Amino acid sequence: MLYAKPGQKDIEGIWKNAPPANSQFYKFLDAIADRVVVDEAWKKYRGEMGVLGADLTTKVYYKKWNDVEVIFHVAPLMDEEQHRRLCGNDLGTSIFSFFHSLCRGLMFPYIVF
Numbered sequence: 179m180l181y182a183k184p185g186q187k188d189i190e191g192i193w194k195n196a197p198p199a200n201s202q203f204y205k206f207l208d209a210i211a212d213r214v215v216v217d218e219a220w221k222k223y224r225g226e227m228g229v230l231g232a233d234l235t236t237k238v239y240y241k242k243w244n245d246v247e248v249i250f251h252v253a254p255l256m257d258e259e260q261h262r263r264l265c266g267n268d269l270g271t272s273i274f275s276f277f278h279s280l281c282r283g284l285m286f287p288y289i290v291f
Contacts (some may be wrong), residue, residue: 179207179239179252196216196254201256203274209248211239225249 181197197203207213214220215237216227227238227249239250251260 179250179272180273181254184275193253206274207239207250207252211241211248213237214240216240216249223247223249225251227251 180192181195181201182192182201183195183197186192215265216224222240222242225238225248237255239252241248241250
């Protein structure tokens with residue numbers, strides 16, 4: 179899950195964004211999942227989190243939906259190594275923009291639902 183600032187179109191910059199803690203981005207994530215720490219005690223699906231280094235302290239968003247467990251890799255909560263190792267292997271990437279029209283012109287294909 180990525181966060182796009184208003185008017186931002188550079189995908190490299192979007193990967194590095196850090197939205198404010200009280201932003202609509204985190205309100206959206208709180209509405210669709212629970213924020214958890216995947217540490218050694220975590221017994222549910224990990225999404226490859228909690229296995230080494232910073233993974234053991236990184237907070238992630240988790241949801242069990244229709245017996246399917248989902249871990250949201252949230253780029254603003256991760257370091258560069260986690261971006262490479264985890265997000266680089268994800269099946270899909272969502273970009274949050276409070277105004278979806280601001281994402282027009284991004285330099286890769288996307289779908290707005």
